[in-house]
Amino acid sequence: MKKIIKLLLLLVLTLGLFACGASEGSKDSTTEAKTIKLAVTGIEGVEQLHAEFGAFKDELENVIGLPIEFYALTDTASAITALESKEVDLILAGGADYVMIKNSDDSVYPIAAITRPGYIPVILSHIDSGIKSIDDIESAHIIGTRNVGSTSGYLMPLKALVDAGLDIEKDVVVLELGNSNEDAFLAKEIDLFPTTLLNYQKLRAKEQIMFNIIYQGDPLPNDLLVGGSHLDASFVEGIKTAIVEKSDALIKAILVSKENEKYAESTFVEAKDDDYNDLRDAYKALGIE
Secondary structure, eight states: OHHHHHHHHHHHHHHHHHHHHHOTTSOOSSOTTSOEEEEETTOOSHHHHHHHHHHHHHHHHHHHTSOEEEOOOSSHHHHHHHHHTTSOSEEEEOHHHHHHHHHHOTTOEEEEEEOOTTOOEEEEEEGGGSOOSGGGOOTTOEEEEOOTTOIIIIIHHHHHHHHTTOOTTTTSEEEEOGGGHHHHHHTTSSSBEEEEHHHHHHHHHHHTOOEEEEEEOOOOOOEEEEEOTTSOHHHHHHHHHHHHHTHHHHHHHHTTSGGGGGGTTOOEEEOOGGGGHHHHHHHHHTTOO
16 A cells, blocks of 8 residues: 555656646646655754654655655744745644744645644643632733744733733733743742643643643644645645554654654644634734734
């Protein structure tokens, strides 16, 4: 079966390349070198890519039947530029990154999403803080967020505050701390810690103390594999089917790195653009272009 999939994909690739030669307006099925360039948002440097996603890259090569090379990004802006210039073909991105990429080029493909059990936004406070609900938040209280591109650590928690009637510029202090926000919360340097339900459960077990959950939202949009608009639609459909069918093998490869434990109970499913509308609403509610 794997050989059949590889032959079909290679056939699609070859036909796509001939079509490109015949018409300047048609899309490329992949790069001319017949090598797929893969990037992962949030990871800088090829060395780190190999350490955390090397096994996944190798398994993805087996699944789609084409060689794959890593492409290092610096931020979401570089991802957008790389896709526009056809320097990268596939990007494993967070939901917030995808919304930004899709906003820049509506023709990019949402290919396959990675489900995330426990990927539910929560806002924590300390038991002795006196903050037991959003209604208890005062203007002097500090919420330590991750960066603006974080779905669970910035966008959705702050949108929850806005939806509750708070003015995040007046009714609370928003301090962007990046990955250090958990340490700041444990040191009680900040009052509120936005994270996921899964991270909360791990934190409680590690610290052996309880925390208040002052907000818990709906499951968040999944991370997903995004394809550049220059790829041929038939090629994209082919790899989408193959990735979903070989989900178990791909997730097993992702979990080779301990840095990817968040995907422990995940699976690849077909990605749908509408699943990311809540994130679009969050960007609008927070006034982020």
